[in-house]
Amino acid sequence: MSIDINQLMTDMKNAASQVINQDVTVLRGFSERQLKALAKQAELIAKGVVSGDIDDDLRDFFLDSLEDMALNFAKTLRGLLIVTIEKVWNAIVGILWGAVSAATGIDIAAPSAD
Amino acid sequence: MKTVKIYSKAFLIFWVMFVAGCATQLAPKYDAALFAGVTATNVKIMELFASVSAGTDSSTCSEREKSYNSNIGSVEALALQSEARPIPENSITEKVNEYLESRGVGSMVGDAAPSARALENVSKQLTKMKEVDCKSGLTDGAVAIFKNAVIISMDQAITYESFLDR
Numbered sequence: 236m237s238i239d240i241n242q243l244m245t246d247m248k249n250a251a252s253q254v255i256n257q258d259v260t261v262l263r264g265f266s267e268r269q270l271k272a273l274a275k276q277a278e279l280i281a282k283g284v285v286s287g288d289i290d291d292d293l294r295d296f297f298l299d300s301l302e303d304m305a306l307n308f309a310k311t312l313r314g315l316l317i318v319t320i321e322k323v324w325n326a327i328v329g330i331l332w333g334a335v336s337a338a339t340g341i342d343i344a345a346p347s348a349d
Numbered sequence: 350m351k352t353v354k355i356y357s358k359a360f361l362i363f364w365v366m367f368v369a370g371c372a373t374q375l376a377p378k379y380d381a382a383l384f385a386g387v388t389a390t391n392v393k394i395m396e397l398f399a400s401v402s403a404g405t406d407s408s409t410c411s412e413r414e415k416s417y418n419s420n421i422g423s424v425e426a427l428a429l430q431s432e433a434r435p436i437p438e439n440s441i442t443e444k445v446n447e448y449l450e451s452r453g454v455g456s457m458v459g460d461a462a463p464s465a466r467a468l469e470n471v472s473k474q475l476t477k478m479k480e481v482d483c484k485s486g487l488t489d490g491a492v493a494i495f496k497n498a499v500i501i502s503m504d505q506a507i508t509y510e511s512f513l514d515r
Contacts, residue, residue: 261508261512265504265508268504269501269504269505272497272500272501272504273501275497276494276497276498276501279490279493279494279497280494282490283488283490283491283494286490288488288489288490288491289488289490289491289494293477293481293491296477297494297498300470300473300474300498301498303466303470304470304498304501304502304505307463307466307467307470307502307505308501308505310460310463310466311463311464311467311505311508311509313463314376314460314462314463314509314512315508315509315512317375317376318375318376318512318513318515320375321373321374321375321376321515322515324373324375325373
């Protein structure tokens with residue numbers, strides 16, 4: 236049995252699209268929540284300074300923390316993307332694996348993560 | 350003709366073995382106990398915030414000290430648990446990093462889990478909050494800023510940890 240290249244390509248595209256479509260929803264929701272909350276934090280700090288609710292020491296602490304949180308937002312987003320890349324990669328490998336198994340007639344164990 | 354078929358089959362098997370080697374794990378494994386710990390601690394921290402939402406007087410700080418200590422201890426333990434988890438290191442992660450570095454982008458894999466940094470920030474916020482509370486009391490404005498900071502970091506930790514469940 237030979238491999239249908241066009242079908243294989245379609246299957247790989249579909250597998251990748253399914254993963255990406257699911258994950259993009261999560262990534263978009265997370266980004267929107269974080270950007271909104273970071274903007275709110277800047278607003279709260281500014282209000283606190285103007286009203287005198289927070290002193291200079293606390294203002295500096297909150298500003299340093301805001302910087303750390305913005306950086307970790309970017310790192311978290313990057314971490315989520317890595318997971319998506321891994322899922323796409325393994326989905327495509329799974330399709331290829333299945334196609335070759337079917338073509339050769341050999342029942343080969345599915346690839347495992349190393 | 351038969352020989353060609355045999356060679357083709359052998360090539361396919363070797364090719365499959367190569368592809369199998371490429372199936373990989375780029376991010377840490379999901380830890381159900383860690384995720385449960387983060388969500389449970391989040392509830393306890395929000396209860397603490399609810400109890401101080403109108404601001405506090407330093408004279409009553411001792412009433413909240415136990416709650417502060419318990420929550421700080423929990424998030425620090427969870428941060429440690431997250432950081433102690435093995436980060437996948439393999440030829441694929443090295444290749445991804447090499448490629449990214451050649452393009453002037455920092456490595457994307459091999460760093461500590463971002464949830465560990467997020468939980469450390471929660472601990473930092475609660476420690477500072479306790480210090481201010483016991484020293485001079487908290488204004489409602491300060492409580493709102495501490496609370497939003499904790500929400501931002503907890504969202505980072507919870508979203509990342511739940512995403513690892515793949």
